[in-house]
Amino acid sequence: NMFKKQQQDVFEERYLRFISVLGKGNFGSVDLCRYDPWGDNTGDLVAVKELQSNKQTTMADFQREIQTISSLHCDYIVKYKGICYSAGRLSTKLVMEYLPYGSLIGYMEKHRQNVCTRKLLLFASQICKGMEYLQSMRYVHRDLAARNVLVASDTLVKIADFGLTKIIPVDKEYYRVTQPGESPIFWYAPESISELKFSHKSDVWSFGIVLHELFSYCDIIRNPKRLCIQKIGSYVQSPSMAIHLLNLLKDNWRLPAPPQCPPKVHNIMIQCWEFNSEDRPSFSSLQDLIENSLLDEREGCKG
């Protein structure tokens, strides 16, 4: 019943023991904690997200994020464990499963040597499956990027941040935001830059950028933001940066293929980056394109 479900979800703050900071963002911070009611260190390690005082996201946004993540049940999306009402219920904390291998970016830096093309495609197909599931729930992520993908094991990655996720209204194909906020424009589809329109097809554009990040091994010198700024010119300041980027995309400039990237994989990125949203593949057809590229990769993986 409803009460029982809620009961499992509530973590008591007094048993939540802070260990370290796992990540920070414009939302607040994610901490590693041990939930240890017995006080003997036998409790579980959990990842706890809390709103920071400098918060750019409001409490309402955070509540919506909690609502979102608690409604998602997918192997390729980080699991919701519950909530913790903080002192005097001033702020709620979101408790999630702890993914020991950390961010995809950190993982690539550390394990680049034994991550072969097949493994990159395995990670890509898992992110694609997570996005396919999200779409089936009528959610638009709006912030799909390697920085928001975490590594659960050497063979499993999960989508890990739903701070900007919105539900598409039933009578519409897209979600229009009011204020741009901290926009990661280098991951944005053209219609998101120019009209703040977000849809499953704008998530597909971002997926193409994530594919580029994967096949660049999340290398900071090949980071989408850096490559775009190199092209535009670092003297350009932020508001007109968006206009410059939009014009580049209109002139059919796209991120260059990463070094040693298989042509078939670069071709998938190019399809994700079709200017007109309806010309982009769906996540289900992306799944087939990725599987098809996997078949071409005979070379065995060490890992």
Ligand SMILES: CCCn1cc(-c2nc(Nc3ccc(C(=O)NC)cc3)nc3[nH]ccc23)cn1
């Ligand atoms: C995505 C942006 C917000 N964010 C979420 C998390 C997060 N991290 C981790 N594990 C993690 C992280 C870092 C490291 C590390 O070694 N770092 C040097 C090791 C393990 N598990 C998580 N479960 C749910 C969220 C979450 C971190 N930042």
